[in-house]
Amino acid sequence: MRLPKMREIGEALRSLFSRPYTTDFPFKPVVPPDGFRGKPQYYENDCVGCLACYEVCPARAIDYVDDKENRTRTLTHHQDICIYCQQCEKACITEKGIVLTKEYDLATYDRKASVTQSKKELVICPHCGDIIGCLDHLRFLAKKVGHLLYANPTLLLARHRELDALEKQPPLESPHPRSGHLKMLCPNCRREMILKEQW
Amino acid sequence: MADRNFIPIGPFHPLLEEPEFFKFYVDGETVVDAEVRVGYNHRGVEKLAEGKTYDQATFLVERICGICSTSHPFAYVQAAEDVSGIVVPERALFIRSIIGDLERIHSHLLWVGLAAHFIGYNTVFMWAWKYREPVLDVFEMISGNRNHYGMFKVGGVRRDINDAQIPSLLKAIDEIEGFCSMLVKAVMDDPVIKARTKGIGILKKQDAIDIGVVGPVARASGIINDVRKDFPYAAYDRVQFERVVLPDGDVFSRMAVRLLETIESTKIIRQCLKQMPKGPIDAEVREIGIGEGIGQHEAPRGEVIHYVRSNGSNYPERHKIRAPSFMNVPSFKKTVIGQSIADAALITAAVDPCYCCTERMAVLDRETNKVLLNGDELVRLCQEKTEKMRNK
Numbered sequence: 001m002r003l004p005k006m007r008e009i010g011e012a013l014r015s016l017f018s019r020p021y022t023t024d025f026p027f028k029p030v031v032p033p034d035g036f037r038g039k040p041q042y043y044e045n046d047c048v049g050c051l052a053c054y055e056v057c058p059a060r061a062i063d064y065v066d067d068k069e070n071r072t073r074t075l076t077h078h079q080d081i082c083i084y085c086q087q088c089e090k091a092c093i094t095e096k097g098i099v100l101t102k103e104y105d106l107a108t109y110d111r112k113a114s115v116t117q118s119k120k121e122l123v124i125c126p127h128c129g130d131i132i133g134c135l136d137h138l139r140f141l142a143k144k145v146g147h148l149l150y151a152n153p154t155l156l157l158a159r160h161r162e163l164d165a166l167e168k169q170p171p172l173e174s175p176h177p178r179s180g181h182l183k184m185l186c187p188n189c190r191r192e193m194i195l196k197e198q199w
Numbered sequence: 200m201a202d203r204n205f206i207p208i209g210p211f212h213p214l215l216e217e218p219e220f221f222k223f224y225v226d227g228e229t230v231v232d233a234e235v236r237v238g239y240n241h242r243g244v245e246k247l248a249e250g251k252t253y254d255q256a257t258f259l260v261e262r263i264c265g266i267c268s269t270s271h272p273f274a275y276v277q278a279a280e281d282v283s284g285i286v287v288p289e290r291a292l293f294i295r296s297i298i299g300d301l302e303r304i305h306s307h308l309l310w311v312g313l314a315a316h317f318i319g320y321n322t323v324f325m326w327a328w329k330y331r332e333p334v335l336d337v338f339e340m341i342s343g344n345r346n347h348y349g350m351f352k353v354g355g356v357r358r359d360i361n362d363a364q365i366p367s368l369l370k371a372i373d374e375i376e377g378f379c380s381m382l383v384k385a386v387m388d389d390p391v392i393k394a395r396t397k398g399i400g401i402l403k404k405q406d407a408i409d410i411g412v413v414g415p416v417a418r419a420s421g422i423i424n425d426v427r428k429d430f431p432y433a434a435y436d437r438v439q440f441e442r443v444v445l446p447d448g449d450v451f452s453r454m455a456v457r458l459l460e461t462i463e464s465t466k467i468i469r470q471c472l473k474q475m476p477k478g479p480i481d482a483e484v485r486e487i488g489i490g491e492g493i494g495q496h497e498a499p500r501g502e503v504i505h506y507v508r509s510n511g512s513n514y515p516e517r518h519k520i521r522a523p524s525f526m527n528v529p530s531f532k533k534t535v536i537g538q539s540i541a542d543a544a545l546i547t548a549a550v551d552p553c554y555c556c557t558e559r560m561a562v563l564d565r566e567t568n569k570v571l572l573n574g575d576e577l578v579r580l581c582q583e584k585t586e587k588m589r590n591k
């Protein structure tokens with residue numbers, strides 16, 4: 001019953017004369033392979049604040065706050081809820097706004113510190129005060145649609161910063177037919193303005 | 200029942216460390232009756248799935264189980280595809296089969312390691328887990344994560360296996376097959392393991408049919424049952440492999456079935472990698488139509504079924520999950536009775552129950568319990584028995 005078996009002896013000898021199978025992890029960093037899904041990171045220069053990542057996130061780890069007073073939209077990614085599925089990176093319209101890094105050592109004592117944020121400038125409709133979108137998003141769309149942007153004054157104005165249309169405009173009492181044309185209006189107000197001018 | 204002692208095990212499985220509750224009524228050292236209670240780990244996954252889109256729900260069902268994390272999305276995406284008859288590209292089917300069978304290898308190795316540890320045979324435990332590590336490395340290479348691969352989507356897979364990876368994958372599979380065949384021989388010839396598991400916890404074929412057990416537990420009881428062959432899906436009808444069926448129904452057979460299946464799985468993966476056609480990896484899914492769909496998958500623990508009812512919106516109207524352990528857990532009633540306490544915990548572990556998969560409903564009972572032995576003591580008892588046998 002206690003007769004040893006040769007192949008297990010071989011295995012045991014091999015183990016005896018080799019290094020321990022485990023890695024020296026805390027002392028030697030482990031290099032993750034290519035395509036490893038680590039901590040997601042927002043890159044503010046490439047993020048346009050379009051909320052595509054917010055829409056697809058299965059764990060609802062991404063939320064956003066719109067501050068109409070200061071005209072900022074803050075996208076926050078919470079690592080403690082994240083499941084590292086890479087859907088945000090795949091849905092990102094610029095493909096570089098949020099990217100999964102290879103970072104995996106994410107233990108922290110402070111839960112509030114485990115976030116990555118992207119702050120974007122908002123464009124507010126001067127008439128109704130609704131949100132039109134992020135300035136960078138409108139510019140991104142303007143570049144994407146090419147010459148078609150001349151059909152859409154909001155995109156056109158976003159493209160042409162020199163028109164200073166983005167400074168604080170006096171609130172419009174009503175979408176004035178003439179001057180309303182070259183204003184960044186939300187879709188509802190623009191519809192109203194065009195209808196009033198036509199009829 | 201008043202004059203009989205009972206031993207509560209749980210609500211934490213001593214071996215698999217998962218919440219469930221067994222009540223063993225004992226007469227001296229022999230178990231004379233058993234009660235099983237589940238429902239400690241209910242997470243409401245089915246209801247959560249109704250609040251997620253079809254695409255998001257694959258990630259949710261993946262997190263039902265940590266060990267066999269691909270089996271649930273596998274069945275789920277097939278159910279969603281069944282609703283509106285989506286045709287999945289060939290290459291995606293092969294990748295799905297590769298992922299499904301890699302997972303079978305690592306899940307079976309994990310179980311063998313745990314069972315050996317429970318017997319008090321820590322060498323096998325170390326070896327099995329050591330050789331499970333290369334499988335996880337392969338997963339990391341393919342999917343970017345050791346577990347929760349996130350590879351499945353309705354209509355295909357999310358990541359491709361590129362051609363540069365295939366030679367290194369084939370090499371890794373050869374190594375894994377070498378380890379597995381060594382482990383199979385080492386475990387199956389071992390006198391101590393034989394003495395502890397042969398003839399223990401026998402589930403007769405008729406009992407197995409009556410209870411309706413699935414997966415390795417059924418195959419160890421002589422029932423020829425494997426969804427991969429019975430209702431071929433993914434790429435399983437394009438590869439050759441054997442169903443491992445053993446007639447005895449004891450713990451040893453279940454161990455043997457699992458170990459031999461790892462070798463069959465390496466064969467499947469190798470064939471899939473070689474036959475994989477070129478082409479797209481996912482079909483464009485515009486919408487899920489109105490209707491019902493069922494998806495089956497032979498998970499490491501048995502057949503898992505997902506049912507999805509769609510009302511044409513982005514969210515499933517109803518999502519029902521039947522995990523394999525739900526069928527396998529009631530077999531304790533037949534296997535444990537008449538065995539000694541030291542074997543009881545091993546027998547309950549031998550079906551490889553996965554409670555986090557099974558907790559679809561809660562069965563409540565209000566009886567109070569008196570603790571005679573707790574889980575740790577049971578493990579100690581089981582290990583001591585092996586020690587005694589060794590020293591004989």
